[in-house]
Amino acid sequence: MKASAPSEHSVGSVNAAEIERLLESVKDPEIPVISIRELGVLRGVKVENGAVEVTITPTYSGCPAMDFMRMEVERTLKQAGIGNFQVKQVLSPAWTTDWISDSGRKKLLDFGIAPPPHSADIRALKGGSPAIACPHCGSTETEMLSQFGSTACKALYRCKACKEPFDLFKCH
Amino acid sequence: MSEQEALFRYTLRMxxxxxxxxxxxxxxxGHGPVLEEDIAQANIALDLIGQARNYLTYAGEVEAKFRPSALPTGQAGPLRTEDDLAYLRGEREYINVQLVELPKGDYARTIVRSFLFDAFHLPLQQALTTSKDERLKGIAEKAVKEVTYHLRHSSEWLVRFGDGTEESHRRAQEALDDLWRYTGELFTPDEAEEVLAKAGIAPKLADVKQEWSATVDRVLKEATLKRPADGWMASGGKKGIHTEHLGPMLAEMQTLQRSYPGVEW
Structure with missing residues (x-):
């Protein structure tokens, strides 16, 4: 893919909020309805003397989507004519599902993925009896089929009311 | 051994x-006993390989600081990357414990091996979240959440096998009796581990062993399995001396980089 040449005009005038808005178009490739900001992967944008620094953090150590999301951030910035930037990856503080925004949780649900319980409920989850509502019919009569689902961040559930299987975004 | 060299060996081993x-x-x-377990093992493997990437990247950076002579022609770089360390080291240069290199065996054996390692890995990662080394601390903060799920998974399956049918109980107990001799090495510190324990960078393995032992007793009891007596223990992995199984595994894992050096796609 060919990036457009950086434009001198836009570089000097960008601010962090504009870049965050711009990066709203970068989605999780596995869950294409949710942006990396809503997912909590985008940790911050700094602009100093015209140099842009974007900080991202992986959801899981081995998340295979991380390299893709980084490339998308770089491509988006280049396309907007921003040439002077750096994408930094940090591990600490460690990503948590509590960082998924309310709009992100709503989009997960609409997409058919049950949003994660808040970490205050993690003990309940580990004890194996959380009340997870089915994203299709809303029933809490659900059961876990496997702690490990279609991607590292999801567990596999089944709804006993509507009989549909679904993914739960795991509490992390 | 200097602290930098100890840190290199430690991160390399992790x-x-x-x-x-x-x-x-x-x-x-593609070979799991049921689809859910096939997916679970692939996910767990992904977590572990992701952690390995973090450690090996760091190991390369640490090495470049304490041993500039390891770098080509005394240049300031390039340092050994995660890929160099994973794909271009021979069997004797790998310093993992022998427990992890043994063949996967049947599913009972895979679960018993994972359980014995996970029960060690979790308290180790928990302790590393308070390491004085910021980088090890950051990697551990991430890993500890993943390893919590790993231990839960292997514990549940161990109980299912141990407290299952006569056949599953027999296979789990046999695997446990057979693998027990590889657990001693987990808790026998080498010089790097001793240097870092003194510096507050890594935990004392004796402390990790206490927690491991308590977890093992608790889960084996629920699984109606018998804890084997400590006898002769295998060792050598931490020094690069391995069972006959690591070489063939590496040959397969490294074949692409060995056949087509520097290939990328």
């Missing part, structure tokens, strides 16, 4: 343990 076990677990991909 990476090797995760990489080798991750590779072994990935051998179930």
């Amino acid at each position: 990476g090797d343990n995760s990489l080798v076990l991750g590779h072994r677990n990935s051998e179930w991909c």
Whole structure:
């Protein structure tokens, strides 16, 4: 893919909020309805003397989507004519599902993925009896089929009311 | 041994343990006993290989600081990357514990091996979240959440096998009796581990062993399995001396980079 040449005009005038808005178009490739900001992967944008620094953090150590999301951030910035930037990856503080925004949780649900319980409920989850509502019919009569689902961040559930299987975004 | 050299060996070992076990677990991909377990093993392998990437990247950076002579022609770089360390080291240069390199065996054996390692890995990662080394601390903060799920998974399956049918109980007990001799090495510190324990960078393995032992007793009891007596213990992995199984595994894992050096896609 060919990036457009950086434009001198836009570089000097960008601010962090504009870049965050711009990066709203970068989605999780596995869950294409949710942006990396809503997912909590985008940790911050700094602009100093015209140099842009974007900080991202992986959801899981081995998340295979991380390299893709980084490339998308770089491509988006280049396309907007921003040439002077750096994408930094940090591990600490460690990503948590509590960082998924309310709009992100709503989009997960609409997409058919049950949003994660808040970490205050993690003990309940580990004890194996959380009340997870089915994203299709809303029933809490659900059961876990496997702690490990279609991607590292999801567990596999089944709804006993509507009989549909679904993914739960795991509490992390 | 200087603290920098100890840190290099330590991060290299953490990476090797995760990489080798991750590779072994990935051998179930497409061969799992049921679909859910096939997916679970692939996910766990992915976590472990992701952790290995973090450790090996760091190990390369640490090495470049304490041993500039390891770099080509005395240049300031390039340092050994995660890929160099994973794909271009021979068997004797791998310093993982022997437990993780053993063949996957049947599913009972895979679960018993994972359980014995996970029960060690979790308290180790928990302790590393308070390491004085910021980088090790950051990697551990991430890993500890993943390893919590790993231990839960292997514990549940161990109970299912142990407290299951006569056949599943027999196979789980046999695997346990057979693998027990590889657990001693987990808790026998080498010089690097001693240097870092003194510096507050890594935990004392004796402390990790206490927690491991309590977890093992608790889960084995629920699984109606018998804890084997401590007898002769295998060792050598931490010094690069391995069982006959690591070489063939590495040959397969490294074949692409060995056949086509520097290939990328």
